[in-house]
Amino acid sequence: MNVLVAYYSRTNITKELALEIAKATNADTEEIISKVNYDGKLGYARAGKDGMTAKIIDLENLKHDPSDYDLIYMGVPVWAGKAANPMISYIKQNEGKFADVKFFATAGSSGFEGAFKQMEKFVGKSPLKTLALTTKEVKSGDFKNKLNSFLE
Numbered sequence: 001m002n003v004l005v006a007y008y009s010r011t012n013i014t015k016e017l018a019l020e021i022a023k024a025t026n027a028d029t030e031e032i033i034s035k036v037n038y039d040g041k042l043g044y045a046r047a048g049k050d051g052m053t054a055k056i057i058d059l060e061n062l063k064h065d066p067s068d069y070d071l072i073y074m075g076v077p078v079w080a081g082k083a084a085n086p087m088i089s090y091i092k093q094n095e096g097k098f099a100d101v102k103f104f105a106t107a108g109s110s111g112f113e114g115a116f117k118q119m120e121k122f123v124g125k126s127p128l129k130t131l132a133l134t135t136k137e138v139k140s141g142d143f144k145n146k147l148n149s150f151l152e
Helices: 013-025 040-053 085-093 112-123 135-140 144-151
Strands: 003-007 028-031 071-079 100-107 130-134
Touching (some): 003 013, 003 085, 013 071, 013 144, 100 135, 130 135
Parallel strands (some): 003 071
């Protein structure tokens, strides 16, 4: 089975989780890189504003075609109760190219359901599974049981 882990990470929390998933599944990785600068305090404010509007943004060139994969893990931080705009832009850019999907998200504390519902709407299908982890869980490494269940 060909597996891809596609993720966006502003602060490397989602990236850390994405790399764990890729290692466990022997998957290729696609880091989604925004052409919009979301770094620092100003970037954080921009991310919240963009998150509320589901604004489609420009991305750097991608390495992988999602249609080449049987399963795609899609990872995203939660911005203002929604999926981060770079992921929504990735989904829109690759509309109709997704086989089975699993969603994972990271957040300070909440907003997971809104992010997953938004991703499901844009992908056009329900995920096989979802995984929601707080920043604290990822930083402490206290997520192995949840991750193992998600990977099954």
